[in-house]
Amino acid sequence: MGAGMSGRRAFTHLGEDARRSALIDATLDCIAEGGPQAATVRAIAARAGVTPGLIRHYFASKEELVAQAHEALMTGLTETSASALDALPADPLARLAGFVAKAVTPPVADARAVALWAASMQLVPRDPAMRAVHAATYLDFRDRLEGLIAEALHAAGRPADAATARRLAIAGNALLDGLWIEASVLPEHVASDEARTIAVDAFARLLGVELPAP
Amino acid sequence: MGAGMSGRRAFTHLGEDARRSALIDATLDCIAEGGPQAATVRAIAARAGVTPGLIRHYFASKEELVAQAHEALMTGLTETSASALDALPADPLARLAGFVAKAVTPPVADARAVALWAASMQLVPRDPAMRAVHAATYLDFRDRLEGLIAEALHAAGRPADAATARRLAIAGNALLDGLWIEASVLPEHVASDEARTIAVDAFARLLGVELPAP
DNA sequence: TCCGGGTTTATACGATTGTATAAATGCACA
DNA sequence: TGTGCATTTATACAATCGTATAAACCCGGA
Known part of the structure; x- marks a missing residue:
């Protein structure tokens, strides 16, 4: 692409933290797109815009990079869910309804998140x-x-x-998990607004209370 | 191991169908144990007790073997669930309770099944x-x-x-899925008998009926 | 008994993988 | 404006991957 006749490619220092998280993001992107086997050292480096050797400068091994990427994913998900609580109404019933609705609709429910979650699920029994x-x-x-x-x-x-x-929390959690998965993976069979309606209605039945439509 | 000083290893003809399913079983075992990246041609062959070249004699490529293995897994799961219906009582309420209980307790709920399910889940968005x-x-x-x-x-x-x-079926299905996953992956946090109790109780609340303890 | 054909093994090859090491580069600081 | 040093690139290497091909073997039918 007209990069000149030769020479070493230009680069810029980015700082340790920024580069680390960039590599972690690239790893998650690779896994989400093509599964764990697609997250090769070279693919990750290419997506992060660096050369493969740099990975070993920030992570002792590829295994360590993948582990840290999954940890970042998990903590990111919980933080998202925690911060979502702040935007919910104060009334306890409306609050629960809003929380339930958010958990099974986009952007929480999306195919990328489920793909990453499934990938981590495979490591859980062993690691x-x-x-x-x-x-x-x-x-x-x-x-x-x-x-x-x-x-x-x-x-x-x-x-x-x-x-x-x-x-009730265990059952409700399971309900949200299952609905989140299906709404993300098969959106044509479990539409977004339908998932919200079903989830809120199911929680109302579980608790035996009336919940306001969010 | 005292196999003699040399020579080609002994083998027996097994027939096309039997060998095919043996290779498929070996593939699922490998995936369940070490994830998709552990299901290499050599590992599969070793577990099936044959040499790697044989795989290419029955499957055009490794990709085709993996695809057929996942199809076999899925159809096996549905057949198990379908045949389980026959052993349930005739009374509709007891029948539902028994069905729900079976779905979240061993042997349906086990770590291997969830690992395989998670592996297939990763392929679903792409394939x-x-x-x-x-x-x-x-x-x-x-x-x-x-x-x-x-x-x-x-x-x-x-x-x-x-x-x-x-x-109700969508919500109940999601509830069973989520409980099945957690009971399989984290049995120390969601014990087996507890999962059964919670699932049946949650269905009773969902439907607004009394369900007999299975 | 032997022989034909499909089954299985053995071996090899190129591509890709994770890893290792040295050289070149950009940037903060003097 | 030069200089030290962490950052980044470049290159190489052994291991392992999926695949290809030819030879050896088991088994049923003559």
Whole structure:
């Protein structure tokens, strides 16, 4: 592309942190697009706009890069979900409805996120570190949902004991997970607005309360 | 191991169909154990007890072998679920409860199955054939669940219209999927009997009926 | 018993992978 | 404006990947 007759390609220093996260982002992009086997050292470097050798300068091995990429993905997902809480209404019932609706509609529900999640799911049974991250993020989300459920039940005048709230949170979490997956993977069979309606309606039935349409 | 001083290793003819399915089983074992990247031609052949070249005699390429392995996995799962219906009681309420309980407890819920499912999930967005198989099995299971739900509601004296039954089936399917995943991946956080209790209780709340403990 | 044909093994090849090492470069600081 | 040093590139290497091809083998039918 008219890069001149020869010579070494130009480059700019970017700083350790920025370069690290750029490489991590490139790794996630590669995995999302073509699965783990597509995330080769050369493909990652090409997408990050650097040469392959640089990866080994910031990560002891490709395995370490992939592990850190998955950790960044997980923490990013939980942070997104946590910050979404701030934008929700204060009324406990509307709050729960809004939380549930957001969890199964775009941009939370999208094919890339599910592809990455499935990729990490494959590592969880084998890699203890991945397993720990998965358990932590799972329990974090579940606890947050349990809090919303408890407050909603209290506001509706039928508070539940701790054991019931916990069981409802487990069931609700599973419901959101499954709906999130199908709405992302098969959007033509589970449309976006339909997923929202179904999720809110199911939660209303689970808790035995009326939930406002978000 | 005392195989003699040299010579070609002994082997036996197995027949086309048997060898094909043996290679497919070996492929699934490899994927379940170490993910797709562990399912190399040599690893598959070693697990099947043959030499690598034989794979290319039965499959035009490794890609074709993997595709057929995933198809076999999917159809196997649906057949298992379908045949499980025969062993369930005739009473619609007990039948639904039993179906739900079986879906989230071993042997349906196990780490190997989830690992394979996650692996196939990664191919679904990219591979049209995998996408078609996934959609078919998903809709198949969902339709079966919708039938059970409709019959249970009818037996309980509060029949639902078609749209409601469909929405309940989608929600119930998502609930079973999510619980199946977590019970398989994190059995220490969602114990087996707890998953059964939660699932049946959640379905009772969803449908607004009393379900017998299976 | 032997022989034909499909099954299986053995070996090799090019491409791609992760990794290692040295040289060149851009940038902060004097 | 030069200079030190971390950053980045370039190149090379061994291992492993999927694939190709020819030879050896097992087994059923004559």
